[in-house]
Amino acid sequence: MLDLEALTQAIGDLDEGQVVELLEGFVASKPSSAEANQVVGACQRGMSIVGDFFEKKEYYVGDLIFAGELLNKAIEILKPVIGGENTGKVGSIVVGTVQGDMHDIGKNIFASMVEAAGFVVYDLGIDVPPVAFVEKVKEVKAEILGMSGVLTLAIDSMKATVKALDEAGMRDQVKVIIGGNPVTEEACKQIGADTFTTNAAEGVKICQGWVK
Ligand code: B12
Helix, strand or coil: CCCHHHHHHHHHCCCHHHHHHHHHHHHHCCCCHHHHHHHHHHHHHHHHHHHHHHHCCCCCHHHHHHHHHHHHHHHHHHCCCCCCCCCCCCCEEEEEEECCCCCCHHHHHHHHHHHHCCCEEEECCCCECHHHHHHHHHHHCCCEEEEECCCCCHHHHHHHHHHHHHHCCCHHHCEEEEECCCCCHHHHHHHCCCEEECCHHHHHHHHHHHCC
């Protein structure tokens, strides 16, 4: 198992060479998906360090952009080993980053993992307006809607989306899960989602439970 703290630190330091070396060694060791999920968690914590430096004005927007590219590269390396266990119980899920928010790294991680677990995934991308979520859920008769967002304003967009589902008379036909750094139990209640998580692997397990 690789040194998780060293990986978190290397991401926080934006040390691409070290990140790639650690991850390539890890993938070559043929890890279990549980170990791979721990590595995703270490990457996530590294991004929090980047966020803290940004808040303290030690990193700038250019560093955030680089961090985003670095994490996308990390996830590409990890893709062959991450993913929920494929239970063969498939369902369909619409995912997207909510209106006003361009952050898609966490959403992409969740989408890859839930797809690896056997779900049919309809990924609407970033900055998705409520009406687009509603139309897609209706079109593909999705069992689950997964919304992602990391900006504080994402909470309002998630709430507007659940309201739009309600107004379309569809709220009872679809389970709603939300993810991303700012989601909490309180936000979940306020939004009217069924559940929330800041851990993609946990999100996959919840979705599997829903389509049993
Ligand atoms: C990388 C980054 C960027 C990149 C994004 C690149 C990309 N392609 O996504 C870029 C440079 C574009 C960017 C831009 C901006 N950013 Co930015 N960014 C970040 C940073 C450093 C990391 C975010 C991230 O990828 N985290 C790692 C992922 C893996 O974590 P995650 O999203 O939580 O996902 C995990 C779980 O939550 C879960 N999950 C996520 N989604 C879902 C969905 C479902 C359904 C499920 C089940 C699970 C799930 O799975 C993932 C794995 O476990 C954060 C700092 C931080 N602490 O978050 C700031 C941060 C989010 N950004 C911030 C800001 C301010 C901005 C800008 C406004 C900066 C600017 N002045 O322009 C813009 C906003 C643009 C916009 N409108 O969206 C602030 C937000 C403040 C706030 N409270 O609103 C933060 C917190 C930095 C800070 N501390 O100030 N950013």
